Amino acid sequence: SVRNLKAFHNSNLTSTQLDAIPIVGSRGFLASFWDGYKFLANAPDMIQAGYTQYPNGIFRVARFSHWLVVVSHPKFVKEVGGAPEHILSFHEGVEDNLPVKQVIGRPIVENPYHQNTIRTSLTRNLHARFPEVRDEIACAFDEVLQLHDSEWKWLPALHTIMAVVARVSNRLFVGLPLCRNQTYLWNNVQFAIDVIQSGQKIALFPKIMRPLVATFISSKDKSFAVALQTLGPLVAERLAKEDELGPNWPGKPNDLISWLLEDAQGEERTVPALVLRVLSTNFAAIHTSSMAFTQALYDLTTNPEYLLPMREEAEHVIANEGWTKAALNSMVKIDSFLRESQRLNGNGSVAMIRKVVAKDGFRFSDGTVLPNGSFVCAAARAIHYDASNYKNATEFDGFRFARERAEHAATHDLTQDVFKRQMISTAGDFLPFGTGKHACPGRFFAATELKAMLAHVVINYELKAEVEGVRPQDNTFGITIAPNASARVAFRKTNAL
Numbered sequence: 001s002v003r004n005l006k007a008f009h010n011s012n013l014t015s016t017q018l019d020a021i022p023i024v025g026s027r028g029f030l031a032s033f034w035d036g037y038k039f040l041a042n043a044p045d046m047i048q049a050g051y052t053q054y055p056n057g058i059f060r061v062a063r064f065s066h067w068l069v070v071v072s073h074p075k076f077v078k079e080v081g082g083a084p085e086h087i088l089s090f091h092e093g094v095e096d097n098l099p100v101k102q103v104i105g106r107p108i109v110e111n112p113y114h115q116n117t118i119r120t121s122l123t124r125n126l127h128a129r130f131p132e133v134r135d136e137i138a139c140a141f142d143e144v145l146q147l148h149d150s151e152w153k154w155l156p157a158l159h160t161i162m163a164v165v166a167r168v169s170n171r172l173f174v175g176l177p178l179c180r181n182q183t184y185l186w187n188n189v190q191f192a193i194d195v196i197q198s199g200q201k202i203a204l205f206p207k208i209m210r211p212l213v214a215t216f217i218s219s220k221d222k223s224f225a226v227a228l229q230t231l232g233p234l235v236a237e238r239l240a241k242e243d244e245l246g247p248n249w250p251g252k253p254n255d256l257i258s259w260l261l262e263d264a265q266g267e268e269r270t271v272p273a274l275v276l277r278v279l280s281t282n283f284a285a286i287h288t289s290s291m292a293f294t295q296a297l298y299d300l301t302t303n304p305e306y307l308l309p310m311r312e313e314a315e316h317v318i319a320n321e322g323w324t325k326a327a328l329n330s331m332v333k334i335d336s337f338l339r340e341s342q343r344l345n346g347n348g349s350v351a352m353i354r355k356v357v358a359k360d361g362f363r364f365s366d367g368t369v370l371p372n373g374s375f376v377c378a379a380a381r382a383i384h385y386d387a388s389n390y391k392n393a394t395e396f397d398g399f400r401f402a403r404e405r406a407e408h409a410a411t412h413d414l415t416q417d418v419f420k421r422q423m424i425s426t427a428g429d430f431l432p433f434g435t436g437k438h439a440c441p442g443r444f445f446a447a448t449e450l451k452a453m454l455a456h457v458v459i460n461y462e463l464k465a466e467v468e469g470v471r472p473q474d475n476t477f478g479i480t481i482a483p484n485a486s487a488r489v490a491f492r493k494t495n496a497l
């Protein structure tokens with residue numbers, strides 16, 4: 001349409017509308033097209049260069065067919081996070097890197113009601129379901145690690161943690177016995193890998209060609225068939241019960257299927273539609289949480305002096321309060337350690353990619369205008385590594401947030417004031433979960449799960465790095481930064497000397 005053409009012209013590499021915003025790299029169509037390639041290999045360095053060169057501001061880098069505007073001041077990050085969907089679109093921003101419609105499914109974009117279910121019902125029920133989550137953590141580590149007596153055992157960190165996280169997350173999502181069904185679990189893991197891999201390829205094609213390309217590349221239909229086979233019967237049973245006994249039947253399980261059914265309307269109340277929501281929640285949950293925990297394990301094995309203080313904290317809190325969700329609030333060192341790991345090793349050089357969809361563009365408070373059709377994001381990693389945001393910013397200081405919380409508590413009336421240095425708190429200078437309107441709705445569960453997992457690990461195991469003092473190198477591709485996928489960590493039972 002004319003509007004689409006106009007939007008394309010406004011945002012593409014030859015547009016003059018972004019002239020006021022400085023460029024990192026080259027100007028001119030061919031040169032900047034080449035920069036688009038370089039960006040795939042060097043995104044973190046290019047973003048850091050722009051950040052250093054244009055402090056507290058806004059700059060742009062070339063992607064293949066358009067500019068990506070990058071904001072580096074927390075104030076501008078907040079303005080991006082606060083803009084509503086009809087001005088800065090989250091979904092259109094995601095779509096640029098990941099063609100969700102083709103690799104996951106159209107309804108996830110067109111009616112994202114599950115985000116609300118996750119933010120509200122799932123989060124509200126974390127207290128009630130915590131004993132099961134805790135039980136699954138203990139069983140999953142036992143069964144996945146298979147440690148015997150006093151042996152040190154080397155395990156591939158990411159793969160091992162993925163197996164634990166998939167089980168623990170699904171204990172909450174679908175409960176026993178399905179959360180231990182290996183076909184069901186690995187289908188969720190494989191689906192996420194396929195979504196990312198096929199998505200990155202499909203995203204290189206113009207939008208109009210994507211549906212066709214997807215029919216050759218995407219294995220979505222295969223994953224969906226396995227999900228339907230393994231999870232479908234359980235969903236069918238729930239729908240039948242509701243038809244027969246109404247929405248509040250006695251003994252109704254307190255899980256994601258029930259929470260989704262409370263929100264799902266019309267055509268979303270079918271077996272395939274609900275299976276797709278659970279599959280896509282697994283996609284959003286498993287890889288992000290596994291990557292974050294693996295990075296924390298690498299931080300712990302590289303800085304082993306943190307193990308004992310966290311073990312002492314966990315043992316002390318559990319002795320006083322038992323294994324409850326509320327007890328996790330008292331584990332401030334563990335919370336701080338995970339937050340610090342996310343700060344330094346979060347999952348991307350940029351975050352919060354949005355597309356300007358407002359007809360008249362988007363205006364920042366300093367007057368800078370981004371025309372309709374442009375893309376904008378936050379320089380997440382550079383912000384996290386900036387000494388004006390964090391003291392000794394490039395150093396891993398596992399308990400920095402615990403110290404800040406203690407200092408704050410000593411000087412403030414805490415009934416009046418929530419100090420935002422906990423794992424779940426987002427800010428313009430803390431972006432592992434994004435911030436603002438689309439901040440990750442699953443972060444309350446992620447924090448609960450990862451804190452309980454870390455407490456379990458430090459109490460029950462000794463750990464060893466493959467090479468003492470050397471952190472396994474990240475895998476970097478384009479804007480993505482992921483933990484090393486082949487590094488191993490050694491585990492040994494604590495009391496098995």
Ligand code: HEM
Pocket residue numbers: 090112114115118281284285286288289292347351352353431432433434435437438439440441442443445446
């Ligand atoms: C450590 C683990 C996790 C990390 C680092 C993470 C990170 C993120 C980030 C960066 C976003 C996008 C925010 C933005 O662009 O503004 C996001 C969105 C989302 N996350 Fe998470 N996430 C994690 C765990 C989870 C879990 C466990 C769930 C589900 C239970 C989940 C469900 C979602 C959903 C549904 C969205 C889309 C939000 C929307 O469209 O408004 N995430 N997450």
